[in-house]
Structures are given as C-alpha cells and as structure tokens.
Amino acid sequence: MSHTYSELNSQEVYRLVNSKFPPESLFDDVADPDEFDAIYAIQAKTNPRIQDEIGKLNLIATNEIPFGIDGVNYVTAPFTHANPDGSRFSDGTFGMLYVADKMDAAIAETRHHQEKIFNNIAGLHFDSITMRGIVVTLSGKVVDCTSNKVIHDPNDYSPSRALGSQLRKDGELGIKYKAVRLSNAICWGLFSPRTVHSAIQSKHYEFIYDGATIAHVREINLSS
Numbered sequence: 001m002s003h004t005y006s007e008l009n010s011q012e013v014y015r016l017v018n019s020k021f022p023p024e025s026l027f028d029d030v031a032d033p034d035e036f037d038a039i040y041a042i043q044a045k046t047n048p049r050i051q052d053e054i055g056k057l058n059l060i061a062t063n064e065i066p067f068g069i070d071g072v073n074y075v076t077a078p079f080t081h082a083n084p085d086g087s088r089f090s091d092g093t094f095g096m097l098y099v100a101d102k103m104d105a106a107i108a109e110t111r112h113h114q115e116k117i118f119n120n121i122a123g124l125h126f127d128s129i130t131m132r133g134i135v136v137t138l139s140g141k142v143v144d145c146t147s148n149k150v151i152h153d154p155n156d157y158s159p160s161r162a163l164g165s166q167l168r169k170d171g172e173l174g175i176k177y178k179a180v181r182l183s184n185a186i187c188w189g190l191f192s193p194r195t196v197h198s199a200i201q202s203k204h205y206e207f208i209y210d211g212a213t214i215a216h217v218r219e220i221n222l223s224s
Helices: 033-046 050-054 072-080 103-119 158-169
Strands: 005-018 097-100 127-144 174-178 186-190 196-209 214-220
Touching (some): 072 097, 072 196, 127 186, 158 174
Antiparallel strands (some): 005 097, 097 186
C-alpha cells in the first residue's frame, strides 16, 4: 500500500500528562542503551519500586529511547506504561506518543478522555485533576492520514486501530491526523520516541469535574 507522507522538522508539539507523573526517572540518568542496561540491573536488585516506575521495558526497544535529551521520561513513559484499554491507533498491546499542534487541542483531547474516566466512577459528584503541559520538539517522516475519514470517527476506533497496527508492523514512525475533539487542529500519534529532540514542562492546568462533565479547565501556577 502506498502512503502520503508528511515531514516534521524540529516541530514544536504539545501534550498533557498527569501532574503526579514522576518528573524524573532512571531514563534521565543515563546516556545510552548499554549504560541503561547496566544501571537498570543494579537498581532493580536494590529498589523494589523501580519496575513500577520504569514500566514494561519489553514494550519498547532500548535503542528506540532518545537517551540524553531533556525530558526523555515524558516521551518514553507512554510506551512502557501502555494503556491496556487502548487508544485511537492502538489496541492496548503497545503504547503510543500522542501530541497536538496546539495546547488547546491537547486540552480538548485530554478533557474528553478524563471525563469518561470520571463518569465511570459511581457516585462521583465532584473532583479535579491537575495536568502538566509538555512542549515536545520532534522531527521525522510520518504517514499523513488527515484525509482518511474513517479513522476520525469520534467513537469507533476499530478502523484506526487496524491501521495503527499495520503501520507499526510496517516500521512507520507515526501517523498525522486531524484532532477529533477540536476543529482546525492537527495531532500525531508516534510509534516510537526515537526522533524526539526534547520534552520540556510548561504550564499546569486544573480540570474540574462537576458530576457530569469537566465543566472548567483553568491554568494554575504550580511548582514542579
């Protein structure tokens, strides 16, 4: 199958992570895969929590991890802590790094999925969650799927997951698609973080749930 490709050249993109997400990890402490393997083996014997923090290393090859960049943990965690429920382009057996061309799009996507989580908690009438904004800079050639209407269905992920599985099997870097929760915005789903140059923490946002919806999202001042 032939594809249309889109090139990213040190593109600044945006994502949100839970503010409780650990700001540092073993990934930040090493410079290359060989060094990581040695230090991981040592820490795994002395730190019983290291595997929980690092996640499932079998879900990503160490040579795919961009050791040495700022914020390497932010772009590695989506792969080692893959959501078992899946995502738009993954059935849950592998992780992906999702980013957007503007923070508003990242907020809209996160708002939708977090709202579903809150709505599945019986008897929950109010809650809030603080999210950490991340500015990611990356390069690389991705498959442009912005004209594929089927994969943009707001609720049915079957076609997009089938496409994601096939493109990942084919060794593609990622997918470019239209943001589903915000008009006139673009998102990318990456199968690997290897072409990321940096991932820098930016602003914090509080998502406020009123028992039915996330009624408010506000920017807050919060030290890391």
